[in-house]
Amino acid sequence: xxxxxxxxxxxxxxxxxxxxxxxxxxxxxxxxxxxxxxxxxxxxxxxxxxxxxxxxxxxxxxxxxxxxxxxxxxxxxxxxxxxxxxxxxxxxxxxxxxxxxxxxxxxxxxxxxxxxxxxxxxxxxxxxxxxxxxxx
Numbered sequence: 001x002x003x004x005x006x007x008x009x010x011x012x013x014x015x016x017x018x019x020x021x022x023x024x025x026x027x028x029x030x031x032x033x034x035x036x037x038x039x040x041x042x043x044x045x046x047x048x049x050x051x052x053x054x055x056x057x058x059x060x061x062x063x064x065x066x067x068x069x070x071x072x073x074x075x076x077x078x079x080x081x082x083x084x085x086x087x088x089x090x091x092x093x094x095x096x097x098x099x100x101x102x103x104x105x106x107x108x109x110x111x112x113x114x115x116x117x118x119x120x121x122x123x124x125x126x127x128x129x130x131x132x133x134x135x136x
Contacts, residue, residue, distance in 0.1 A: 005065055006037060007036075008036075008060070009072070009123075010070070010071045011072055012051060012059075016042035016047065019074075020042065022104055023107070026110070030111060031115075036111045036115050039060075040059065041059035042055070051078045056092075061093065068097065070123050070124055072107050101130050102131055105130035107127070109130045
């Protein structure tokens with residue numbers, strides 16, 4: 001399957017390094033399947049800690065292949081940034097969805113599921129199900 005109709009994934013973190021590392025981890029665990037479009041949107045434009053609407057918008061545009069964009073966030077103000085962009089209605093691609101999921105586990109589940117060619121609903125559900133992953 002080509003990547004031209006896969007769900008895109010945006011990872012919004014307060015840290016550029018964290019967003020990039022989680023993107024690398026998630027893509028690395030797809031088992032050599034189709035290349036899922038994943039973009040980190042971490043930190044501020046100046047490289048500091050925080051969130052940036054501009055970086056989120058650019059990341060979403062870069063992964064949009066017409067099958068929807070799933071956005072996962074790390075902390076509270078990242079959530080607020082994405083919610084504000086969604087409320088504006090014209091900044092993010094159509095079918096962009098904020099997914100309520102744990103950041104690392106949800107990102108891995110989203111990317112692995114997107115690599116199967118699943119639709120946005122299935123990708124979002126897989127990411128959200130990561131809340132139930134037990135470690136002990």
